[in-house]
Amino acid sequence: MNKTNIIKGISAKFIDKINEKPILRLTLIGLGILWMIMIPRLGASSFFIRVLTMIGLYTILALSLNLITGYTGQVSIGQAGFCAIGAYTSALLNVNFGLNYFITSLCGALMAGLFGFLLGLPTLRLSGPYLTIATLGFGEIVRMIALNFDKLTNGPLGISGIQRPLIFGFQLTALNGGFYYLVWALVILITLFLYAIVRSKMGRALMAIRDDELVATLMGIKTTRYKVAAFSISAVIAGIGGSFYAHMIRYIDPNTFNFDISILIISIVILGGMGTIRGMFVGAALLISFPEILRFASAYRFVIYGLILVIMIRFRPQGLFGGQSSAKYVLPKGVKVGAKDGIA
Amino acid sequence: MVFQQIFDGLTLGMVYALIAVGYSLVFGILRLINFSHGSVYAFGAHIALVVVVSMQWGVIWGLCISIIVTGLLGVAIDKLSLEPLRKKGSKPISALITTIGVSYIIQNLLMILLGSQSKWFPKLFDYGRLHIFGRIGISYTQLGIFLVSVILLLFLTVVIQRTKIGLAMRAVEQNPKAAHLMGIDVNRVVSFTFFLGGASAAIAGTLISGYYQVVYFNMGFIAGLKAFSAAVLGGIGVLYGSVIGGLVVGLSESFAASYLGGGYRDAIAFLILIIVLILKPNGLFGKKAVEKV
């Protein structure tokens, strides 16, 4: 009893301190980033760097899903479809026209976003479970088109020989840690972007939609517009992930982005905590690393992903980090605080 | 040849209808999309496989044991993972995600425990082929599937419409709270529904394995999704709708395979699903659910 209390006590003090002073929080994050930058320099094995790279990639994918699922409350199990669109667009542009990663990635992301928009529009009338099934159908249809539309996608032969990204003529390879830095740079950018959205009017609108769509509509929020926007942005981010994968592994085929990937992404989101950004990092870290660390469990990993879905929903649907945030709620500018003698 | 394609499509359709009935049953009573149904179907087929092939006890025993064991699996899924959610009053989407998780667990456990290779299953109703109009070949197995589907459908309809437990099921579907107040043990009714769903999955699994003569661990995934499309098309919750929906999906698939090529075959079912969801989510025969504010 005593020991648990001590740990609780220390944790509470530590976290409270950090929440109170943004400076401390920023310093901690800054140190963390510095540490991450140093890792390849300190002689970590290429395998370890690779695991961290994959964690970064899945963090991006989890962040993308989190936007529509965690913040907007629309569960999608077709994210792999958007990754595939981003990946194929990038790959085709690179292999056929020799365009560099940064251009192909942009195009891939936009293309994915376009499909997010196209998928979002008609399916928005659907409620909860039906929408989810529709996203599942979308993911599978993308895969089947990739498999059958030979003239465009090369069918089952896939696209090989995708070139590595070039920055000012400098090739990024796995050996020089290039992919590691690239993916984590992307993670940071996307996180900042999502942070901005969440704190903005859009973010509040999305959360209102999640909490009670009917009430949100009655409050005058243009729910359709926001939902489609969330879908599109989520797709764009997933597309970025897909493009990155294509340029890193340098070979993609229709089976690369299948339903298993969508399930993995949603497991990460649910484990980490829907609606929390930090949960995505933790979820990705846990679910990507455990098959590497616990080799005996890796045969069972899909069973474990399934178990996570079942157990988390049952016992802790808000995920590890979900639920009430302990940070102080920051009122938007221009909102006046009520008088002290308590209006309800 | 067109007639043969039509008949192939109808047989395929009956296969999906057999599976779709399970989805409809559970949705009809609980308003829950039971995504795990596909994997339960695969499970049922594997139980039958073990009894018939490994233990050599014959098809009748295989079917009976599979019905009981798979039915119990259905009940277990409900009791362990879904009932607690109902008690908590969770959103429907939680139940859906849970059933997705369950389907993953069952399917992958099947693979780990029983192996990933395809396994042989004996042919059921192996009495040869009939020839209609001289050119269309129908095997007795196909007739068998057709017959069993219809019998199953009739049986389930009788149970729901004419028996006391069926009455209880309909009451729970309309209003669980009121049913409870009237003295109905809602949880027992739900368990019974899941048992029926599992049993129908077992029947489907055994029959279909006896037709294609192959059993493999992920047989429930694609077939389950297509059957789900069939159920949605027909109006999920309406039993005879599943049969009609199944036939439509089967026919579409048969023609798609013939005219668009084998690659697009699976896509047809998904296309139908999305179109139905967008245009008429209640399907052909479904009832409109009134959402009270």
Add this chain to the structure above:
Amino acid sequence: MKKVLAFLLVVVLCLGLLAGCGAQEDEPAGTIKIAVAGPLTGDFAEYGTGFKNAVELMAEQWNANGGVLGMNIEVVPFDDKNSGEEAASIAERIAGDADILAVVGHFASGVSMAASPTYQEAGIIEISPSASHPDYSKAGDYIFRNNTVIHIEAKEALDLATKVAGAKKIAVMSVKTDWGTSTAAIVKDLLEGYEGVELVAHEEIIDGTVDFSPTVTAFRKAEPDAIVVVGMYNVLAPFATQYKAVDPEVDLIGFSNAYSQELINLGKGFVEGVYLPAIFFHGSEDEDIKTFVDSYVEKYKVVPSSLTAQAYDSMGIILTAIETAESTDKEVIKDTIYTLDYPGVTGDTHFDEQGDAQKTFTWIQVQDGTFVQIPK
């Protein structure tokens, strides 16, 4: 609760990151490590397991004779789960382990190709016993393919169809995978060179299909004498079952990767008479092959398939190259492999400049529920 989590998390992550910069295990001096990579779990687990078994058997046999260059051989297995991502990750791990000289793997072409760039870059020899994508071996000079070359095998299959089965009208059914699509294209191409023989139909199916009714109906209309099935046993067996039910007289020709006991287990009487070109025949009278088959059956209780035998030979090639080169320098070994003429259980193997192996074929037919060699 959340605060405890967050705090513990920070602590654990710090420790985890520290641990990652950790040390490699030290190997006892005098051990050579060869990796074997393939799907040990998942849909294709049977093939990956076959690779692992074969490689371990070969290593055991060499170790019993004193190892290679006096050193003990250690086999390091990796499960790539038939995923390109996993394979690339495994390639990184292998590249990071200085003791691993070569890898026998992977299984699927796409998966192998996701890993090859890493192997090539790190100078690790990769011999795939099963990759069939035409581009696979182009990844570099460290990348080898110990599998049949599609062109040659397709010709053998067509020879079987026309010369042995005597077919004039041939239909082709292919799976929509990289191997299936490439092979079907080559088959159709080569078919034009056969006098008096015509292609009457070509249907593509998704791998894993069990319902072949549309294909059966389409083929029935075309009335082929023989059907060339470009698919593995999981497709050939059910297809044979369904097609023979409507036309018991048709001749079926498969490919060497369908040559496995599972074909007969799954197809029973319906695969009777199926023809297969093979580079490995488990019932061969050849002493070396007999010894291999017997020891494999004794250890693993199943008859080795063609792909398993190809993995066995791949390992043999690596070990022989090390011995011949009298060196553990990967580059030297790699150069030696190109010079070898290895007499294996899958025939005499020699690699061309691209890293593809030239193989000679035997012809097999299923008779009375077993595989029998038929004269060419």
